[in-house]
Amino acid sequence: MSGKGHLTIIGLGPGDPAMQTPQATAALEAATDLIGYGPYLARVPVRAGVMHHATGNRVELDRARHALDLAAAGKRVAVVSSGDAGVFAMASAVFEAIDHGDPALRSLDVIVIPGISALLAVAARVGAPLGHDFCVISLSDHLKPWGVVEQRLTAAAGAGFVLALYNPSSRARPWQMGRCFELLRAVLPGTTPVIFATAISRANESIALATLADADPARADMRTLVLIGSAATRVIERPGAMSWVYTPRRIDAA
Ligand code: SAH
Numbered sequence: 564m565s566g567k568g569h570l571t572i573i574g575l576g577p578g579d580p581a582m583q584t585p586q587a588t589a590a591l592e593a594a595t596d597l598i599g600y601g602p603y604l605a606r607v608p609v610r611a612g613v614m615h616h617a618t619g620n621r622v623e624l625d626r627a628r629h630a631l632d633l634a635a636a637g638k639r640v641a642v643v644s645s646g647d648a649g650v651f652a653m654a655s656a657v658f659e660a661i662d663h664g665d666p667a668l669r670s671l672d673v674i675v676i677p678g679i680s681a682l683l684a685v686a687a688r689v690g691a692p693l694g695h696d697f698c699v700i701s702l703s704d705h706l707k708p709w710g711v712v713e714q715r716l717t718a719a720a721g722a723g724f725v726l727a728l729y730n731p732s733s734r735a736r737p738w739q740m741g742r743c744f745e746l747l748r749a750v751l752p753g754t755t756p757v758i759f760a761t762a763i764s765r766a767n768e769s770i771a772l773a774t775l776a777d778a779d780p781a782r783a784d785m786r787t788l789v790l791i792g793s794a795a796t797r798v799i800e801r802p803g804a805m806s807w808v809y810t811p812r813r814i815d816a817a
Pocket residue numbers: 577578644645646647648649650651652679680681682685728729730731760761762763764765784785786787788789
């Protein structure tokens with residue numbers, strides 16, 4: 564290893580540059596090498612002398628090792644993720660690569676810079692659905708068995724959590740969202756509010772409010788976050804405008 568390597572792991576926020584923190588912007592400006600999934604990297608302005616290393620989104624560990632190699636060679640490396648880098652994103656892959664890698668990697672400077680995760684941007688957009696206890700689950704069975712997803716969904720809904728579902732659907736995973744609604748209908752009332760929030764804070768943003776009874780799985784794609792209310796979650800209807808959704812801060816003893 565030569566020089567003192569430096570690696571920053573940066574959350575870019577949900578899309579709108581105004582939702583990228585000044586700390587993230589400063590860290591990007593200090594980097595000599597940027598690494599990330601192509602579409603995320605495309606959000607960072609190109610600057611002279613800065614290398615962009617774009618990769619596919621299924622090779623997180625390879626990308627993490629590449630970032631660590633560059634940092635070990637003395638570069639100032641920034642690994643970028645959308646939202647927050649620690650939420651279903653690159654930060655864990657970097658620490659996993661350090662954990663199982665050359666012990667010398669442990670003397671690198673590694674800094675994680677938080678970002679606004681999709682669930683926070685979505686919640687703010689619709690009101691205050693996360694005002695009480697909530698649970699965050701990825702519906703992707705790419706990195707865990709589908710049986711674990713089913714078990715967690717049923718347990719979390721049964722325990723009264725509001726659910727925030729990341730990675731609800733994609734071309735390679737077309738049936739998971741429908742199966743999820745089937746499972747939840749067995750535990751929750753049909754009137755439970757369901758929010759489909761797609762590409763929040765980006766130009767093609769869309770939001771739809773449904774009930775669990777009539778929620779259409781086809782409404783979700785890979786840019787969608789799905790929020791499922793709890794029994795306490797309320798919808799405030801408004802004439803000619805989108806309803807607000809909130810979960811009260813207080814739940815009284817049953
Ligand atoms: N690290 C990211 C999550 C990456 S997983 C974060 O903290 O937000 C990718 C999933 O995030 C998508 O399938 C979708 O469920 C959600 N997501 C990311 N950006 C989003 C946005 N702008 N609007 C809605 N959901 C989004």
